[in-house]
Amino acid sequence: MIIERVETYPLLYKLGKPYGDANGYKKYRTCFLIRIITDNGVDGWGECIDWLPTLQVGFKERLIPFLIGKKVTDRTMLVKKVKKWHRRASSSISMALTEIVAKSANLSVCDYWGGRWRETIPVYASFQSYTDSPDWINHSIKIVEKALNDGFGHAKIKVGGRAFHEDLEHVISIMDMVDGHAQVAIDANQSYDLATSKKWIPTLQMNSNYMWFEEPMPVDQVTDYKIFRAQSPVAIAGGENLMSAAQLLPLLRESAVDIIQPDVMHMDGVDEFRSAMQLSRHFGIRTSPHVFDGALTRLYALFAQANLSPWSKMNGEEIEPIEWDAMENPFTMLVNVKPSKGMVTLPEGPGIGVELDMDLIQAHLWDGESYIE
Numbered sequence: 477m478i479i480e481r482v483e484t485y486p487l488l489y490k491l492g493k494p495y496g497d498a499n500g501y502k503k504y505r506t507c508f509l510i511r512i513i514t515d516n517g518v519d520g521w522g523e524c525i526d527w528l529p530t531l532q533v534g535f536k537e538r539l540i541p542f543l544i545g546k547k548v549t550d551r552t553m554l555v556k557k558v559k560k561w562h563r564r565a566s567s568s569i570s571m572a573l574t575e576i577v578a579k580s581a582n583l584s585v586c587d588y589w590g591g592r593w594r595e596t597i598p599v600y601a602s603f604q605s606y607t608d609s610p611d612w613i614n615h616s617i618k619i620v621e622k623a624l625n626d627g628f629g630h631a632k633i634k635v636g637g638r639a640f641h642e643d644l645e646h647v648i649s650i651m652d653m654v655d656g657h658a659q660v661a662i663d664a665n666q667s668y669d670l671a672t673s674k675k676w677i678p679t680l681q682m683n684s685n686y687m688w689f690e691e692p693m694p695v696d697q698v699t700d701y702k703i704f705r706a707q708s709p710v711a712i713a714g715g716e717n718l719m720s721a722a723q724l725l726p727l728l729r730e731s732a733v734d735i736i737q738p739d740v741m742h743m744d745g746v747d748e749f750r751s752a753m754q755l756s757r758h759f760g761i762r763t764s765p766h767v768f769d770g771a772l773t774r775l776y777a778l779f780a781q782a783n784l785s786p787w788s789k790m791n792g793e794e795i796e797p798i799e800w801d802a803m804e805n806p807f808t809m810l811v812n813v814k815p816s817k818g819m820v821t822l823p824e825g826p827g828i829g830v831e832l833d834m835d836l837i838q839a840h841l842w843d844g845e846s847y848i849e
């Protein structure tokens with residue numbers, strides 16, 4: 477089976493109202509899809525994220541000419557080569573080639589990977605809590621409350637981008653609203669030092685419904701993580717920006733976190749992502765994939781989580797929840813996979829088992845003009 481054609485679909489959506497985290501506001505959401513078609517007519521979709529002009533030129537000038545004529549089954553070799561030229565592009569190519577091989581065997585991606593341990597995966601509603609409105613705390617409370625009313629039992633909110641006392645007011649207000657009916661994670665996006673992280677401990681001690689504290693400090697400060705983990709009353713999570721399983725090793729070897737959060741699009745392809753997840757099991761810690769961008773990426777994270785052995789024997793809590801972007805973003809609807817009561821049932825057909833919404837893709841095709849993120 478030979479790669480005959482590669483199509484690209486750069487997508488852009490301008491947000492009605494910017495939202496953000498400790499890293500700043502997002503004014504746009506983007507998505508870059510590729511479709512690889514073989515000489516015998518089998519196709520597979522992939523997704524990656526980066527500055528759209530960089531991806532478009534990279535695929536047109538270098539990656540597509542390189543891929544044409546190559547064997548689909550040489551996936552890991554092709555991805556290893558591509559990542560040297562364009563690291564972020566490798567996730568899309570690994571996804572598309574994975575799907576083609578699974579489809580050719582008439583298997584779902586999960587079955588191709590060795591079979592699913594479970595048919596449903598829990599997801600948590602993930603929020604970008606900050607807006608430029610002075611009333612951002614009330615806005616945050618309303619959107620989290622809506623998600624809980626929609627059936628989510630887990631949510632993630634942001635800290636680290638405002639003064640400590642303001643974030644504290646936000647978190648306490650959310651926990652009062654939740655009133656024990658959901659688990660809540662707080663995510664600082666590596667905003668603090670150890671001393672500021674410790675200021676959260678009295679608040680975290682007052683409530684047993686915190687899911688985890690995500691990336692309080694830069695993740696390369698492994699010793700500080702180790703110290704903080706020893707004192708924190710809640711689990712510590714991190715690692716969403718790491719690019720390989722090997723980069724997780726310092727956190728794992730030092731027992732510096734309770735949960736790792738690999739992201740399919742940040743790792744060197746789907747196979748590396750799955751290696752990272754498996755590594756967590758070898759070290760006896762949890763893994764909750766980070767999935768902020770993209771519906772295909774989220775689907776692959778769900779498939780990988782379905783293939784992962786349980787982390788616990790606790791009834792109903794044996795697999796970790798996956799991030800579910802709950803913000804305004806049409807690209808989360810590219811495939812028709814939605815949660816019900818905070819659980820997603822996996823599609824079963826060959827490959828990814830679902831069709832992409834071509835109307836949605838056509839409606840948001842980037843026109844090639846400059847844009848500012």
Ligand code: MG
Nearest residue numbers: 663665690716
């Ligand atoms: Mg995060």
